[in-house]
Amino acid sequence: MEIAVLGYGTVGSGVVEVLETNQKSIAKRAGEPIHVKYVLDLRDFFGQPIQERIVHDYETILKDDSVKIVVEVMGGTNPAYTFVKQALEAGKSVATSNKELVAKYGAKLLKTAEAHNANFMFEASVGGGIPIIRPLMSSLTADEITEITGILNGTTNYMLTKMDEEGADYAKVLKDAQDKGYAERNPEADVEGYDACRKIAILTSLACGQQIDFEDIYTEGITKITDIDFKYARTLGTSIKLLASSKHDGDDIYAMVSPVMIGKNHPLYSVRDVFNAVFVNGNMLGDAMFYGRGAGKLPTASAVVADVVEEAKHIGENIKVEWQQEKRELSDMKNASHRFFVRVGDNVSEADVKKAFGDVDFVKAEGVDGEYGFVTEVMAEKDFDAKAGQLTSVIAVIRGNF
Secondary structure: OEEEEEOOOHHHHHHHHHHHHOHHHHHHHHOOOOEEEEEEOOOOOOOOHHHHHEEOOHHHHHOOOOEEEEEEOOOOOOOHHHHHHHHHHOOOEEEEOOHHHHHHHHHHHHHHHHHOOOOEEOHHHOOOOOOOHHHHHHHOOOOOEEEEEEEOOHHHHHHHHHHHHHOOOHHHHHHHHHHOOOOOOOOHHHHOOHHHHHHHHHHHHHHHOEEOOHHHOEEOOOOOOOHHHHHHHHHHOEEEEEEEEEEEEOOEEEEEEEEEEEEOOOOOOOOOOOEEEEEEEEOOOEEEEEEEEOOOHHHHHHHHHHHHHHHHOOOOOOOOOOOEEEEOOOOOHHHOEEEEEEEEEOOOOHHHHHHHHOOOEEEOOOOOOOEEEEEOOOEEHHHHHHHHOOOOOEEEEEEEEO
């Protein structure tokens, strides 16, 4: 079977490598050999074997009826959306790792695929090599998913792990992550939580079967987390993770991305370094965890190729995915409930805190002067905001799950 790869960057070259390295086992699972006929890229790769397959005009791929599957690993939405839509309309199945594309146009492209007896698959768009999309679409379809909470960005998890283990400050760990190639020169998408936001939007859309717009999800990154926050966390026996979470509570769906203090009994507590993990709760299943490398050339490429193999087994046959274009409105985050860890200046008395919040647990961190912290009971965001407004010197607030 002939396929084409759009983009020969990190993931695109990884897809070619996986297909060539494991060609015998892949052919056995797909039912026939899978061969990359074209690679679309603006660049040439003279002196490399891939050059003979490089094309610069997408029409070459689109008009070749022998190409049954297109792998989109270009990133972004333009021209990726146009190229993918045209491929599906031509009856070619598409496998992608592009979270931006899937978060924004996933429901629409699934509908296009269905109309043309093709398939649109995107396992690698969330969690890299961790299998989470297909379990949500197949293995867990007997359950009503009540919660999805994950560490979905390896860059920020690496940075927070370093801050936790070494006591380093934010600027130092960011530079370290950039030097190691984990963070881009412009790290905004990672550190501001935008990457994790798109991923939880995809997972929540699949869980509820309707479109969740990532723009509607409350998103807070790690740029305000300091080494002092981790001193308090260690005193409390907790750690701080950037969690992307959605919870289904009756008719309400809450979704958010933010730093959260979690205790040692939390299933995500021990997920460190560049690893990702997704915690899922179903009303019949109970708790389940998916863990592994959430990024990287070969783990991501492996997930893409798994989709290619699945599509190769279903040429001309659409696999139904329940993700409607109808938008599902998220419930107001102000009604969501958490514990809160709060740092305040010494000019705020414990009596003032008790007057505003009632019973709290006070905490002092070793080596931290001029302030103290406290942990609230579980309360709604709107109630917390009202109570915190009574205090004159709030330094920092982190949500808690411990």
